[in-house]
Amino acid sequence: MMYKVFILIFLGTTLFASNIKLDRTTIANGQSVFLELAQIREIEYEKIDFMGKSYPIYKHQTKDAGYYSILPISYYEKAKKDKVVVHYLENLKPKAWHVELSVIDGNYEKEVIKVSNSKVNLNKKDNARAEEEQKEAMRIYNTTSEKSYISSEFIVPLDSKITSGFGKARIYNDTLKGYHSGTDFRAEVGIPIKASNDGVVVLAKERFYSGGSVILDHGHGIYTCYFHMSKFNVQKGDKVHKTQIIGLSGDSGRVTGPHLHFSARVSGVQVDPLQLIELLNKKLF
Numbered sequence: 001m002m003y004k005v006f007i008l009i010f011l012g013t014t015l016f017a018s019n020i021k022l023d024r025t026t027i028a029n030g031q032s033v034f035l036e037l038a039q040i041r042e043i044e045y046e047k048i049d050f051m052g053k054s055y056p057i058y059k060h061q062t063k064d065a066g067y068y069s070i071l072p073i074s075y076y077e078k079a080k081k082d083k084v085v086v087h088y089l090e091n092l093k094p095k096a097w098h099v100e101l102s103v104i105d106g107n108y109e110k111e112v113i114k115v116s117n118s119k120v121n122l123n124k125k126d127n128a129r130a131e132e133e134q135k136e137a138m139r140i141y142n143t144t145s146e147k148s149y150i151s152s153e154f155i156v157p158l159d160s161k162i163t164s165g166f167g168k169a170r171i172y173n174d175t176l177k178g179y180h181s182g183t184d185f186r187a188e189v190g191i192p193i194k195a196s197n198d199g200v201v202v203l204a205k206e207r208f209y210s211g212g213s214v215i216l217d218h219g220h221g222i223y224t225c226y227f228h229m230s231k232f233n234v235q236k237g238d239k240v241h242k243t244q245i246i247g248l249s250g251d252s253g254r255v256t257g258p259h260l261h262f263s264a265r266v267s268g269v270q271v272d273p274l275q276l277i278e279l280l281n282k283k284l285f
């Protein structure tokens with residue numbers, strides 16, 4: 001009890017609850033939370049800690065004053081209540097303030113797939129390739145561009161029916177082998193795919209699982225991904241603008257038919273891409 005009182009006194013200085021706004025107090029696994037931080041003269045924000053990970057704080061892009069951070073909640077995060085801790089310097093002294101956030105179960109659908117083990121287990125060569133590609137992608141996702149490339153709302157890459165949403169659990173022979181990591185848009189082979197926002201092409205190549213793949217870096221740790229494409233109009237290093245046709249849809253990689261798989265990452269964490277872009281459109285512009 002003494003300890004608790006001490007902490008409260010120690011933390012409670014210039015920052016108040018009204019200076020830090022979470023866009024919600026409960027969040028499902030696989031979704032993102034937006035945190036707004038007011039600009040205060042004596043305060044220099046450092047980082048956010050939540051559930052054992054740290055997240056950067058950025059200057060708000062369209063507001064003259066203020067900062068923001070995005071907390072991406074991993075799909076594999078278990079339901080629990082925890083503290084979002086804001087670390088800052090007040091007149092150069094390190095301090096912290098916290099708000100509570102509850103992670104709840106997103107209750108995603110489950111898909112049970114019965115297959116022979118030889119189909120689940122890849123041969124050595126394919127496995128090595130897939131692992132290498134995964135490592136390469138993680139190096140990209142864990143890189144954060146300090147600069148933001150975006151200046152207006154995100155769009156969906158394709159105006160067509162969503163055939164499979166984010167998050168459906170995939171259970172192969174009674175084992176959770178993963179989940180649907182993006183949103184699938186209906187598309188036959190050869191439909192133009194638009195960049196969801198301004199950014200830089202950080203990957204444009206053929207991969208084992210995702211086939212023809214393009215990854216765009218939008219800055220501030222935000223990435224969007226476009227998979228199973230049949231043709232690229234861009235290459236690594238290109239700057240792209242929102243609505244630019246980056247390539248054509250297809251059925252490349254491990255798929256049962258043509259479609260566009262659209263996904264997103266924030267600070268290395270895979271999240272529901274449509275919830276993310278809706279949240280950013282509402283909060284950044």
Ligand SMILES: [Zn+2]
Nearest residue numbers: 182183184261
């Ligand atoms: Zn998909």
